[in-house]
Amino acid sequence: MTRALFAATALAAIMLAPAAASARTAFDGVWLFDKAPPMPGVTMMEVTSRGTRIEGRVTTLWYGPITMIDPRVENGRLIFDARNINDRDHPFRRWSVSLDKGQVRLQGQIWATEVDATGYRGTAKAAKARAFKVAPLPPLGAPIASRLAATPPMGWSSWNRFAEHIDDETVRAMADAMVSSGLRDAGYRYVNIDDGWQGRRDANGVLQPNDKFPDMKALTAYVHARGLKIGIYSSPGPRTCAGYEGSYGHVAQDARTFADWGFDYLKYDLCSGEWFYPNADTVKRSYREMGAALQATGRGIVFSLCEYGRFEVGSWGRDVGGQLWRTTGDITDDYETMAKIGFERNGDPDHAGPHGWNDADMLEIGNGGMSLDEYRTHMTLWAMSASPLMMGHDLRRTTPEMLALLTNRHVIAVDQDPRGIQGKAVRKDGRIEVWAKPLADGRVALALFNRGTDEASFALTAADAGLRSISQVQDLWSGATAAGLPESYTVPAHGAVMVAVRGG
Incomplete structure (x- = not known):
């Protein structure tokens, strides 16, 4: 190579280097999604690249920002992996982005939900408006003392029978049926609203009930007037399991709202919080945040931890303010599931005792999926385990056989025994x-x-x-x-x- 040719080649390399370093992919920029399915609620995708290095994230309503793992362009498509919540069998899922006529098509999977959303180019201003507001967790403080729930709570919960299709009228009817059937006098006290009551937040961030619950204070007063207590439901994540508004970023505010409405019990279900709190430290801190917030209201609100038995919850449930903690995933109305939970997933007996209980989930008695003998086993197992007794059927349709199982005073006395020992x-x-x-x-x-x-x-x-x-x-x-x-x-x-x- 001549000296002149070498110099020309070197100059060309110098001139081309900045261009290569700042090369952009066709996917770079802000992409907005207005019609994505509500779960997980994709709102935006952001991609930047410099040379061969690509970075990006997908913003969702359920899980906040989802970071792209190992993003790369292959055959004209942007390919990346994404963390898949706490699915041990599939900890990562493959996602892809394709371009067509100036729009992007985002496809992937998170948990059991398929994502297929079409987006368009947006601006930096739009990205700022749609940015997810991350709420920092407070440190894990000192143990929270509590004298609530000296015996396992007894009552009724809406989920097993009604799922999210619950309303004010039905809750009142359940309270009336609990009284007229003799269930209240047998010891059942709580009438608990599970998922599906939430509406939107007002301009001050205060969570409002949806149209199915026109007046929460009137509802709690109605239940209290019948000698009963009433419970409500939320999640430490942005969305509940049924997709309603969670308490993420509004924990203390929601605790005050629940107390002001007159609630006596809170079930706090991890749900979308699985994404934000993937390990023992963050789960503990998220539950203690609500436990401390409930205590700060000055109202005695029983705190039910529902994080499916993870991270040996019984060993720390009391410390974060809990009086009961789920030991397992959801029960269903069949013998196999009930038996697996009752015999094998009902928690460490050493963790149970007055003011703190292993919760094997709600009763299915009366929902029709098991025989009388199987339901007797169900009730016997829960009583021997000192598990909370939360009915889950339509109380207005309790047959005499089911009522006899649920109100047997000798069996209930074993569950409610003041010594509080969990059988084994x-x-x-x-x-x-x-x-x-x-x-x-x-x-x-x-x-x-x-x-x-x-x-x-x-x-x-x-x-x-x-x-x-x-x-x-x-x-x-x-x-x-x-x-x-x-x-x-x-x-x-x-x-x-x-x-x-x-x-x-």
Whole structure:
């Protein structure tokens, strides 16, 4: 190469270098989405590039900014991965962006939701207007002391039967039915509104109920006038599980609103908060933020933590102000799901006791998906586990058989025993399980479960109760008493026997 040619080549390289470094992809800029589906609620995409380095994010109403992971252009499409909430089987999902006639098509998946949205170019001013406002979490403070819920809360919740299709009229009807059926007098006190009541925030950020709930103060007064208490629902994320307004960025404000309306109970469901709070530290801090806010209102509001049993919640639920904490995902009205939760996912017994309870989720009794024997097992398991007893059926349609299960005073007394010990399995033999729960009056409750599909005969012993001998046996379902245990019990498939024994 001649000296002149070398100089010309070097000059060309110098002149081209800045251009290459500032090269932009066709996807660079701000893209706005006005008609994206509400879940996850895509509002904007921002892409910048410099040379081969591409950065970007997708802004959503549910999950805030979703950062593009390893974005690159392949075959005319922008390809990137995105974190997929807490799905351990699929922690990342592949997304793609294509261009057509000046518009972009964004396709991907988050959790179980498919995203397919079309957007158009926007301005920096529009991007500023649509920017998600990130709410910082306070540090994890000192444990919050509470004397609420000395025994597991009992009541009714709207979700299992009505999902988000709940309204003021139905809540009032449930309160009336709880009184007229005798459920209130049996110990059920809370009438809880789950997801679906929320409207929009006003100019001051105060959350308003939607049109289905015209006057929250009037509703709470109606329930209170019947000798009952009333609960409400929210989420630490921007959206609840059904897509309504969550408490993200408005935690203290919402706590004051709930107290001002007259609520006595809050279920706080992680939902879209899964995105913002993916580890133990952030989940604890998010729940303590609301626990402290509820305490600051000065009103005694029972705090129900619903984060599906993650991060050994029973070991810290009390510290963040909780009186009960879910140990599992959602229950459904079938024996397999109920049994898996009740036998295997009902929490560490060492975490349960007065003012703090492992919550195995709501009762399905009365919704029709299980047999009478299976529902008896359901009630027996929850009572032996000292789990909250929150009914989930339409109280106006409670059959006599279901009412008898739900109001059995001997079984309820085991659940509500002031000693607050959570029962547990003491013996297993194939599909048979024997559980024991010491009671405050010195007796021991024993439950004999048949998890098999055929009738089985099995004997209980004094040793099952930790006793040398037995002087009295009470069948808790029938109320009948005897001086000793029978030779064996015949237990129907998926059925249960429940007794209380006293040492001799």
